[in-house]
Amino acid sequence: MAGIWVFADHKDGAFRRVIFEMLSEGKKIADFLGEELSAVILGNNVESLAPQLGEYGAEKVIVLEDAKLASYTTDAYSAALTSLIQKHQPTVLLFPNSSTGLDVAPVVAQKVNTGFVADVTEIVYEGKLQFKRPVYAGKAYASIAFADATRPMIATIRPKAMDVADPQAGKTAAIIKETAGDFGDIRQIVKDVIRKASGRVELTEADVVVSGGRGAKGADGFKLLETLADVLGAAVGASRAAVDEGWIDNQFQVGQTGKVVAPQLYIACGISGAIQHLAGIGASKCIIAVNRDPEAEIFKTADYGIVADLFEVLPIMTEEFKKLVASA
Amino acid sequence: MKIVVCAKQTFDTEAVIALTADGQVNATGITLIIDPYSEFAVEQAIQMKEKDGGEVIVLTIGNAGAQSAIRHALAMGADSGVLVDDPAIAGGDSLATALILAKALEKLNPDIILGGFKSSDIAGAQVLPRVSSILNLPNVNVATHLEWADGKAQVTRELDDGVEIIEVALPAIIGAQQGLAEPRYPSVKGIMQSKKKPINTWTLADIGVDAGAVGAGAAKTKVVQYTLKEARKGGRIIEGEVPDVTKEVVQLTRTEAKVI
Numbered sequence: 001m002a003g004i005w006v007f008a009d010h011k012d013g014a015f016r017r018v019i020f021e022m023l024s025e026g027k028k029i030a031d032f033l034g035e036e037l038s039a040v041i042l043g044n045n046v047e048s049l050a051p052q053l054g055e056y057g058a059e060k061v062i063v064l065e066d067a068k069l070a071s072y073t074t075d076a077y078s079a080a081l082t083s084l085i086q087k088h089q090p091t092v093l094l095f096p097n098s099s100t101g102l103d104v105a106p107v108v109a110q111k112v113n114t115g116f117v118a119d120v121t122e123i124v125y126e127g128k129l130q131f132k133r134p135v136y137a138g139k140a141y142a143s144i145a146f147a148d149a150t151r152p153m154i155a156t157i158r159p160k161a162m163d164v165a166d167p168q169a170g171k172t173a174a175i176i177k178e179t180a181g182d183f184g185d186i187r188q189i190v191k192d193v194i195r196k197a198s199g200r201v202e203l204t205e206a207d208v209v210v211s212g213g214r215g216a217k218g219a220d221g222f223k224l225l226e227t228l229a230d231v232l233g234a235a236v237g238a239s240r241a242a243v244d245e246g247w248i249d250n251q252f253q254v255g256q257t258g259k260v261v262a263p264q265l266y267i268a269c270g271i272s273g274a275i276q277h278l279a280g281i282g283a284s285k286c287i288i289a290v291n292r293d294p295e296a297e298i299f300k301t302a303d304y305g306i307v308a309d310l311f312e313v314l315p316i317m318t319e320e321f322k323k324l325v326a327s328a
Numbered sequence: 329m330k331i332v333v334c335a336k337q338t339f340d341t342e343a344v345i346a347l348t349a350d351g352q353v354n355a356t357g358i359t360l361i362i363d364p365y366s367e368f369a370v371e372q373a374i375q376m377k378e379k380d381g382g383e384v385i386v387l388t389i390g391n392a393g394a395q396s397a398i399r400h401a402l403a404m405g406a407d408s409g410v411l412v413d414d415p416a417i418a419g420g421d422s423l424a425t426a427l428i429l430a431k432a433l434e435k436l437n438p439d440i441i442l443g444g445f446k447s448s449d450i451a452g453a454q455v456l457p458r459v460s461s462i463l464n465l466p467n468v469n470v471a472t473h474l475e476w477a478d479g480k481a482q483v484t485r486e487l488d489d490g491v492e493i494i495e496v497a498l499p500a501i502i503g504a505q506q507g508l509a510e511p512r513y514p515s516v517k518g519i520m521q522s523k524k525k526p527i528n529t530w531t532l533a534d535i536g537v538d539a540g541a542v543g544a545g546a547a548k549t550k551v552v553q554y555t556l557k558e559a560r561k562g563g564r565i566i567e568g569e570v571p572d573v574t575k576e577v578v579q580l581t582r583t584e585a586k587v588i
Contacts, residue, residue, distance in 0.1 A: 074457075074466075074467060074468075074469075075466070078461075098488050099470065099485075099486065099487040099488045102453055102469075102470075103457070103469050103470070105454075106422075106453065106454030106457035106458055107457045107458075107460065107461050107467065109454065109458070110423070110426065110454075110457065110458040110461035110462065111461055113423075114548060115421065115422075115423070115548035115549035116422070116452075116454050116549075117549060118446075118451065118452055118453040118454060119451065119453070128552070130552055134451075134557075135353075135449065135450050135451065135554075136339065136343070136345045136353070136449055136450075137341070137448060137449075137451075138557060139344070139345040139556070139557055140345045140347075140353065140554055140555065140556050140557060141554065141555045141556075141557065142450075142551045142553075142554050143551065143552045143553045143554075143555070144549050144550065144551055144552065145549070145550055145552045146548060146549055147547065147548050147549070147550065150548040150549070187466035187496055187497065187500075188466055188468065188494045188495075188496055189494065189495040189496070190492055190493070190494060191482065191492075191493040191494065191495050192492065192493040193487070193490065193491075193492040193493075194490050194491050194492070194493075195487075195489055195490040196489060196490040196491070202488055202489055204488070208587075208588075232588075250472065250506055250507040251472075251486055251490075251491075251507075253506065256341055256448055257341075257364055257365070257448060257506045258506065264587035264588075265581060265585070265587045265588065275341070275342055275344075276341050276342075282557060282560065285585070285587055286581060286585040286587045287560070287562060288577055288581070294565070299562070299563060299565060300562055300563050301560050301562040301563075302562045302563070302564075303560075303562050303564060303585060304564060304566055304577045304580055304581075304585075305562075305563075305564060305565040305566065306565075306566060306570075306573050306574060306577060307565060307567075308570045308573070308574075312570050313570060313574050316570065316571050316574040316575070317574050317577075317578060320574060320575050320578035320579075321578055321588070324578055324579070324581070324582060324588060325588065328588075
C-alpha cells in the first residue's frame with residue numbers, strides 16, 4: 001500500500017490549473033510520507049496528455065482508457081477508480097473540488113470504505129497529515145486527520161488554494177496503462193451537456209472577479225460589469241439578491257450558498273455585504289467595494305471603498321483599468 | 329409517489345462562529361434552522377406532491393431539538409417526520425450518518441430520495457453519494473432542476489461551466505443545489521397544521537444499526553482542531569470626487585495592492 005495519487009481531470013484535451021496545484025502539493029505530501037507521486041487519467045484516447053503531468057512532478061501516470069469513460073458519469077468513473085484503488089492501494093488520493101471531483105470522490109470513498117474530506121484549502125504537515133478546510137462558510141476552518149488504519153485518504157482540493165511549482169521541462173513520467181474491468185450498469189444517462197460558455201474564466205479560477213448586487217438594478221447594470229470584466233479578463237459574479245431578482249443565472253452566485261472565490265482582485269458593485277456573501281469572498285487578496293450607502297457592511301471588509309453610484313463609477317473605472325492594463 | 333427528504337438542522341447562516349475554551353465550535357446561543365440546501369429539497373418534494381399526489385416524509389438525525397427543523401418542513405407542507413435519535417450517534421462521521429440514513433430509508437422504502445447536496449455548516453458534501461452507494465441507487469448531485477415521469481427522473485445538474493441533463497430510473501437520490509426550488513414561507517395555516525402532523529422517533533435498534541458501527545469510536549476521520557478565520561483588515565474609504573476617487577483606487581490596485 002503506497003503512493004500519492006492525483007486525479008488529473010481534463011477537459012477539451014487540457015488540464016485546469018488546479019491539477020498542477022494538486023501535483024505540486026502532492027509532491028510535498030509524497031516527500032512527507034516518503035512515497036511516490038502518481039497521476040491518474042481516465043478517458044478515451046487520453047494517453048497523449050500524460051507527459052505534461054511528468055513535468056509537474058508525477059513519477060508515474062496511470063492511464064485508463066475506455067469508450068465508456070469518454071464522458072463523465074458517476075457510475076463509470078467511480079467503478080474505474082474503485083478498481084484502480086483496490087489494485088494499487090494508494091495512501092492518498094486527491095481530486096479537484098470540481099463538478100467531477102466532488103461528484104465521484106465521495107462515491108469512491110464509500111466503495112472502498114474510507115473517509116473523505118471535501119474542499120481542502122491547505123495540507124498541514126504536523127505529526128499526522130491534516131486536511132484543513134473551511135467550515136461554516138469560511139467563518140472557521142477544521143483540520144481533519146484520518147484514523148491510522150483508514151486508507152486511502154481521499155480529499156478534494158479547492159482551486160487556487162495551493163501554489164504551483166515551476167514545471168521541469170523534459171522530466172518524464174512512467175506511463176502505466178491499465179485496462180478497464182466491468183463497469184456494471186451505468187445508470188446515469190447523459191441526455192445533454194450545455195456549456196454556458198460566457199467566454200470567461202470560471203469564477204473559482206479567476207484572478208479578477210467583478211460582482212454585482214441589488215445596486216446593479218438589472219441587466220443594464222450587469223452590462224456595465226461585463227464591460228469592466230472584459231477589460232480585466234475577469235469572471236462576473238453576483239450576490240444572492242441579484243440572482244433572486246433574476247438578473248443573472250444562479251451558477252454565478254458568490255457566497256455561502258454559491259461559489260467561493262479566491263481572486264487577486266474582487267470588485268463588489270452595489271453589494272451590501274451580507275455575512276453570507278462575505279463568506280464567499282474572504283480569500284480575495286484585494287477587495288474594492290462600490291456602493292452608494294456609506295453604511296453598507298461591505299466597506300468594513302473592502303480594502304478600498306468608493307461611496308458612489310456604480311453607474312457613475314464603473315464607466316470611469318473601466319477606462320482607468322484599460323489604461324492601467326495597457327501600461328503593463 | 330412516496331418522497332423522503334433527508335434534512336439537516338444547522339446553525340443560522342447569520343451566526344457568528346466562536347470557539348469554546350477547549351477549541352470546539354460554540355453552539356451556545358446560536359439559532360438553529362433547517363439547512364438551506366435541505367429546504368430546497370423539501371420545497372421540491374412538496375411541489376411534486378402538489379402536482380402528482382403522494383406523501384412527503386422528512387428524515388432527520390439529531391436530538392429532540394432537531395424536531396424544530398422537521399416542524400418547519402411540516403409547516404411548509406410535508407406530511408410527517410422521522411427523527412433518528414440515539415445517544416450512540418454522537419461524534420460520528422459522514423460514513424455513520426450515511427449508514428443511519430440508508431437503514432432508515434430502507435425501512436421507509438421511498439420512490440425518490442431528496443436532500444441537500446451539501447450542508448451550509450460543515451459542507452462535507454458526501455452523505456447522499458455515500459447513501460447511494462450503500463443502497464445501490466443512482467445518485468445525481470448538485471441538481472438545479474428536476475422533472476419526473478414514468479418512473480424516471482430528468483435532472484439538471486450544475487457543472488463548473490454549465491449544466492448537464494441526466495436521466496435516471498427511480499428510485500434515485502437527488503442532491504439539491506440552490507435553484508432547484510425556491511422555498512416557500514410557511515403560512516399561518518401551515519404552521520397550525522404542522523403541530524398535528526406526526527414525528528416518529530426511531531432509535532438505532534429500530535433501524536437495525538449496530539451502535540458500535542457509528543459514533544466517535546467508529547469514525548474514520550476526526551477534526552484535530554478548529555481555527556477561526558482571521559478578520560480582514562478592510563474599511564478604507566477613499567474620499568473625494570468620483571472621477572478622482574475611481575482613478576486613485578485603480579492606481580492603488582497596482583502601486584499598493586499589487587494585484588494588477
